[in-house]
Amino acid sequence: MTPSLAYLHELAPNDEGFRKRLLHVLVTEFPAEFDSYRNAVAGQQWDTAVHFLHKLKHKIGILGMPELHALAEEHEDNLENGFSPLHGDIMEGLRIIDEFLKAQQ
Amino acid sequence: MTCIIVDDDLMAREILKQLCSEIEDLVVLGEFDNAGKAVSFLTQNAVDLVFLDIMLPVLNGFEILESSGTSSRVILTTSHSQFALKSYEYENVVDYLVKPIKPKRFLQAISNLRKRIRHEDITESTDTSSSKDKGKEFIYVNIDRHLIQVPIDQILFVEAQRDYVHIQTIRRIIRVHTSLKSIREKLGDERFLQIHRSFLVNTDYISDVKNGHVYVKSYVLPLSRGNRPALMEHLNRA
Incomplete structure (x- = not known):
């Protein structure tokens, strides 16, 4: 389960400016959404948790992590029903992304 | 062909704009991060195609389809694959793209849309x-x-x-x-x-x-x- 920037290259192989811009948005938005998701689960605010997980899920997809993406999809359905058995696995995946994005800065 | 992009997620809008920029005659007339602005634009402007996210705050994509009464063709964009079936309930929804949108899949959607438009043009031209x-x-x-x-x-x-x-x-x-x-x-x-x-x-x-x-x-x-x-x-x- 390793993040990759392959999708950005697939989107814009000859446009470094676009890739940098999108990476900047990823690096900027991810930590805040990660915190908001974690706090919402801790506070059992399930609607808020779903909202931020949904945003994170798109970023997981962009970073080419299909297993984590599938897990997040299942977790999103669970959260909508007020339970979170996959939270630990999701957090592990999100921490890996967090480290990866910090290394891109 | 003109289009607008409706999505509350900045990255999703940026990706769609990039994908659209690869299509020579596809002009992005506007991008909107909420339903209100999009519906207002659609009621005042003719647009050939709307890229519409389903999970929007306040009004979701399906509610926009119902409230705007738009006749523009719509390509739904979403991270939720389970909404695909519901999209068939709307006549003007022509495709359904799961995020993150793959460039090949995007090109296929545009190609399918062109075929559909050509088919409709041929049908209409029998009247004229x-x-x-x-x-x-x-x-x-x-x-x-x-x-x-x-x-x-x-x-x-x-x-x-x-x-x-x-x-x-x-x-x-x-x-x-x-x-x-x-x-x-x-x-x-x-x-x-x-x-x-x-x-x-x-x-x-x-x-x-x-x-x-x-x-x-x-x-x-x-x-x-x-x-x-x-x-x-x-x-x-x-």
């Missing part, structure tokens, strides 16, 4: 085949520095509105920054007659003329006294 072979078949108009092809057969009328003209075709309205005189010269077609200082009409579509009005499909257009004789002469000759 008698008006063919009377000159050129298309005009090109400039929208946002892109040349858009407009089939002359499908133009019902052209209305001048200040610095713009609205070209009403069978299916849509095209807003162009030009004058009525310029469009009339570009058309150069005897089927098009001026019936009012602000209206040029395709006489092939006139169904009735009465009480100072010209009836074109479901539209009622003003007929000025000065233009009436030429119109009547043209119609009597036909």
